[in-house]
Amino acid sequence: MVGRPEEQATKDAPAAIVTRPKILLLDDEERILKSLNAIFRFKYQVFMTTEGIDALEILKQERPNLVISDQRMPRMSGVDFLRQAKAVSPNTVRILLTGYSDLASIIGSINDGEVYRFLNKPWGNQEIQAVVGDAIAIGVELAKTPAPEAKMDMPIVAAVESDEAVLIIGSDEDETRRLIASVRGTAKCYAAKNLGEALKLLNTHHIAIIIADLKPADSESVVLLKLLKQEHPQILTIALGDFADSAKVVELINRAKVYRYMIKPFKPNMLEHYVQSALAQYRAYQAKPALLSQQKSESPTEDRQSARAQSILRHLQGLRGFFSRKSDSRFPVS
Amino acid sequence: MKIVRWLLVAAALSSLMAILAWLYVKTQAVNLDRRNEIVLHLRELKALDAQWNVDTLKSRMGINKNYDPITDPLVSLRAIEADLETETQTWLGNASLGTLDKLKKAFAEKTDLTDQFKSQNAILRNSLRYLPTGTESLKTMIGELESENATGSETLAFLKTQVSDMLTDVLKFNLIPDAGIAERLVQSLAVLEKLQPEYPAALAEPMTILLNHARVVIRQRSAEDELLKALAEVPTVAAIDNLGNEFEQGFQSALNESQQYRSYLFVYSILLLVLLAYAGWRLTRSYKLIAAINKDLKISNETLEQRVEERTAELSKALYSLQESEAHLIQAEKMASLGQMIAGVAHEINTPLAYVRSGFETVGQHLSELVSEVIAESEKLVKLVGLEKPPIAQLQAQYLKTRQLQQQFSENQVLEELDNLVKDGVHGVDQISELVVNLKNFSRLDRGKVVQFDLHEGLKSTLVIAKHLLKDKTVKQHFRNIPPVTCAPSQINQVFLNLISNAAQATPQQGGVIYLLTGMHPSGKVKIEVVDNGSGIPEDVLPRIFDPFFTTKEIGKGTGLGLSIVYKIIQEHGGTIEVDSKVGKGTKFTVLLPVDTELALAA
Numbered sequence: 001m002v003g004r005p006e007e008q009a010t011k012d013a014p015a016a017i018v019t020r021p022k023i024l025l026l027d028d029e030e031r032i033l034k035s036l037n038a039i040f041r042f043k044y045q046v047f048m049t050t051e052g053i054d055a056l057e058i059l060k061q062e063r064p065n066l067v068i069s070d071q072r073m074p075r076m077s078g079v080d081f082l083r084q085a086k087a088v089s090p091n092t093v094r095i096l097l098t099g100y101s102d103l104a105s106i107i108g109s110i111n112d113g114e115v116y117r118f119l120n121k122p123w124g125n126q127e128i129q130a131v132v133g134d135a136i137a138i139g140v141e142l143a144k145t146p147a148p149e150a151k152m153d154m155p156i157v158a159a160v161e162s163d164e165a166v167l168i169i170g171s172d173e174d175e176t177r178r179l180i181a182s183v184r185g186t187a188k189c190y191a192a193k194n195l196g197e198a199l200k201l202l203n204t205h206h207i208a209i210i211i212a213d214l215k216p217a218d219s220e221s222v223v224l225l226k227l228l229k230q231e232h233p234q235i236l237t238i239a240l241g242d243f244a245d246s247a248k249v250v251e252l253i254n255r256a257k258v259y260r261y262m263i264k265p266f267k268p269n270m271l272e273h274y275v276q277s278a279l280a281q282y283r284a285y286q287a288k289p290a291l292l293s294q295q296k297s298e299s300p301t302e303d304r305q306s307a308r309a310q311s312i313l314r315h316l317q318g319l320r321g322f323f324s325r326k327s328d329s330r331f332p333v334s
Numbered sequence: 335m336k337i338v339r340w341l342l343v344a345a346a347l348s349s350l351m352a353i354l355a356w357l358y359v360k361t362q363a364v365n366l367d368r369r370n371e372i373v374l375h376l377r378e379l380k381a382l383d384a385q386w387n388v389d390t391l392k393s394r395m396g397i398n399k400n401y402d403p404i405t406d407p408l409v410s411l412r413a414i415e416a417d418l419e420t421e422t423q424t425w426l427g428n429a430s431l432g433t434l435d436k437l438k439k440a441f442a443e444k445t446d447l448t449d450q451f452k453s454q455n456a457i458l459r460n461s462l463r464y465l466p467t468g469t470e471s472l473k474t475m476i477g478e479l480e481s482e483n484a485t486g487s488e489t490l491a492f493l494k495t496q497v498s499d500m501l502t503d504v505l506k507f508n509l510i511p512d513a514g515i516a517e518r519l520v521q522s523l524a525v526l527e528k529l530q531p532e533y534p535a536a537l538a539e540p541m542t543i544l545l546n547h548a549r550v551v552i553r554q555r556s557a558e559d560e561l562l563k564a565l566a567e568v569p570t571v572a573a574i575d576n577l578g579n580e581f582e583q584g585f586q587s588a589l590n591e592s593q594q595y596r597s598y599l600f601v602y603s604i605l606l607l608v609l610l611a612y613a614g615w616r617l618t619r620s621y622k623l624i625a626a627i628n629k630d631l632k633i634s635n636e637t638l639e640q641r642v643e644e645r646t647a648e649l650s651k652a653l654y655s656l657q658e659s660e661a662h663l664i665q666a667e668k669m670a671s672l673g674q675m676i677a678g679v680a681h682e683i684n685t686p687l688a689y690v691r692s693g694f695e696t697v698g699q700h701l702s703e704l705v706s707e708v709i710a711e712s713e714k715l716v717k718l719v720g721l722e723k724p725p726i727a728q729l730q731a732q733y734l735k736t737r738q739l740q741q742q743f744s745e746n747q748v749l750e751e752l753d754n755l756v757k758d759g760v761h762g763v764d765q766i767s768e769l770v771v772n773l774k775n776f777s778r779l780d781r782g783k784v785v786q787f788d789l790h791e792g793l794k795s796t797l798v799i800a801k802h803l804l805k806d807k808t809v810k811q812h813f814r815n816i817p818p819v820t821c822a823p824s825q826i827n828q829v830f831l832n833l834i835s836n837a838a839q840a841t842p843q844q845g846g847v848i849y850l851l852t853g854m855h856p857s858g859k860v861k862i863e864v865v866d867n868g869s870g871i872p873e874d875v876l877p878r879i880f881d882p883f884f885t886t887k888e889i890g891k892g893t894g895l896g897l898s899i900v901y902k903i904i905q906e907h908g909g910t911i912e913v914d915s916k917v918g919k920g921t922k923f924t925v926l927l928p929v930d931t932e933l934a935l936a937a
Contacts, residue, residue: 035689038696074806099684121688125695
């Protein structure tokens with residue numbers, strides 16, 4: 001069934017129709033659509049459909065501020081849809097709402113769909129309203145400042161010559177050496193073996209991208225990435241891991257807003273490619289700081305309260321000055 | 335090969351024995367008894383010959399009364415000759431027959447001469463017998479004449495002396511054939527003949543007869559002498575001696591030969607002994623070797639037992655760990671498919687759960703709004719109306735407010751929405767409980783292991799479990815009447831899930847069709863077919879699909895145990911599973927299950 005609630009919405013509140021943000025809902029279960037509609041129909045203009053093809057059509061027609069998609073659907077998977085949605089309507093914020101997802105589709109939605117958040121079924125109405133509220137705000141912001149897609153054809157030489165650098169965090173020196181080898185052609189590289197070194201380097205250098213070689217038990221780096229995103233959303237993170245824990249990956253996207261997640265082993269040119277696209281994105285953010293709102297991550301208070309987090313935070317807040325000096329823009333911080 | 339070898343050995347042994355026997359026979363070639371016999375024969379012959387000579391002389395002398403003694407030996411002679419002939423042929427060969435022939439000839443000659451002697455002697459004997467009586471009668475006649483006729487008595491007397499002398503001479507001659515006597519006799523005979531005309535006529539005839547007899551004696555005696563001479567000259571003894579010598583030589587050479595063979599035999603025996611000793615040595619050595627090997631064997635047997643025990647322990651340990659790891663792998667496969675199933679089921683459950691939860695929250699929100707706003711305002715209105723003197727303005731205001739709220743709610747279709755959400759909630763809860771029922775049906779954990787099971791029920795609950803896999807597929811069911819099957823339902827459901835999920839994975843996203851067919855097979859077994867129109871299985875892969883660990887999926891996507899477990903389960907149920915596939919056309923799995931089966935299911 002394809003629900004086109006324009007008429008309904010018109011009937012509900014004809015005056016608000018032009019101003020109300022638009023949400024597109026895609027799920028193969030009609031009742032999911034109905035229950036979400038019941039939550040959002042008073043605040044937003046809701047479009048809903050059970051078919052991916054129809055959803056793409058609506059994206060083209062209506063340019064909604066937010067799309068919420070299911071993952072497991074017949075005919076078109078959520079990842080496929082989000083990838084196409086990104087191409088069709090880049091300023092529409094993308095959320096994946098899923099009852100269960102395998103790792104492959106999660107990583108696909110991060111790397112290909114550049115998803116804003118993962119939401120789980122079943123959801124809490126308040127939680128979903130809060131996330132959707134934020135997402136809509138970003139979507140509205142993006143709609144106001146239409147962002148040129150991060151351009152990949154920026155000269156790479158400029159990157160190497162500029163002081164924008166890549167920081168590689170990893171305890172395995174051999175692995176780090178290999179990573180440096182594959183990235184060196186694209187940008188300046190710094191390597192940190194541990195958190196302390198990483199913080200020092202962050203303080204002294206203009207780090208644009210962090211490549212984090214994560215170990216399954218390495219919760220410290222994850223905390224760093226989360227806090228870093230909160231304090232310095234402009235720094236893009238490429239996380240590397242060999243663990244197949246989908247919950248952890250979901251946490252990385254929701255809390256640390258990792259730009260890309262790669263499962264080891266991977267092809268070296270893949271990393272180079274991601275670094276290049278991350279650099280381009282970084283520059284796009286510098287050019288239009290408003291876009292940075294996209295990089296907003298959840299900031300549950302418990303993350304900030306641990307002693308370790310406190311000390312990291314102190315370091316990171318010290319960093320702010322560095323970035324302020326580098327560029328005049330003040331980044332909106334949650 | 336072995337038979338040929340044995341035959342060769344047997345042939346060698348028998349030829350050795352044959353040579354030995356031949357040599358032995360050769361050494362036994364000289365029979366001394368026979369030799370002695372021959373010597374005896376020869377001696378006998380010699381004695382016979384000598385006796386014969388004696389007898390001939392005796393006959394000559396007139397000692398013998400008749401001729402039997404000289405004819406008798408002929409019989410013995412013939413017998414001895416015959417014996418000698420055989421012996422000669424046997425022992426000396428035909429070459430020596432000449433010698434024997436000479437002997438025989440000599441004896442034949444002797445016999446012949448003896449015969450002549452016999453007849454001559456008879457004549458002589460006759461004349462000799464006549465002469466004394468004839469002389470006497472003549473003398474008597476002369477005496478008578480003398481007395482009758484005195485004239486010529488001188489002549490008569492002379493005659494008388496002459497006749498007497500003649501008789502004496504004849505008898506003498508007969509005894510000793512002396513030449514002087516013979517001469518004298520001839521003279522006296524001539525005298526007597528000359529005198530004849532002077533004799534009286536009566537004396538003429540007897541005189542003549544007498545003279546004739548005397549002449550016969552003289553003649554025969556000479557002839558007899560000639561014969562005896564010839565007899566004596568017959569070389570019987572020489573022939574016997576020759577033959578004897580020849581025999582002796584023959585025996586000697588035979589003896590020599592046998593002596594030679596004896597030495598050959600000796601050498602051969604020594605050779606055989608050496609051979610035997612060698613064989614014995616070899617045998618001993620073999621025995622020693624065997625004994626050594628036996629000893630080694632015994633030792634190694636003892637250690638072997640120990641090693642076997644160790645190995646058995648190791649093997650059983652390995653087997654145990656293998657079984658354990660197999661069980662582990664099967665468990666892992668179960669867990670993997672369980673995980674996959676749970677993923678699907680979680681999604682299936684989370685969907686209704688999501689809208690039920692969200693809907694209820696919304697309902698709750700709406701209800702609280704209703705209660706806090708519409709109902710509260712309505713109550714206020716009712717209270718105002720219920721007053722004895724309701725303040726009109728306030729009442730009106732309250733009415734308008736309530737009315738507005740009501741309108742707002744109805745415009746927003748809140749009540750309809752509430753109704754819908756509650757209905758959806760009930761539907762969702764039904765969905766969840768259906769899923770739970772099917773989960774229970776699928777896993778059958780609440781039932782005994784082996785029961786009578788409606789396969790259609792199993793297929794249906796499996797379809798529900800696998801629903802997430804079948805989202806964009808068409809499933810067509812063609813169920814015929816089949817009896818309940820005695821089986822382990824949870825295992826059979828595992829088979830169904832595996833086959834259905836394989837089919838789902840093989841079919842394309844668009845237009846994938848899976849057929850589930852059931853029915854009776856002519857063999858009386860229940861037939862379940864899972865058919866898809868998917869990619870099919872390549873021919874080279876087809877024979878291996880039931881092998882454990884065989885998978886065409888990416889590493890980490892499948893353990894490769896799924897179909898092998900399916901195969902095992904079906905086998906344990908006494909059933910069969912067959913696959914028929916064409917690349918690009920699709921695949922058909924046919925499962926045959928006996929209705930009543932003696933389950934070989936392990937606990």
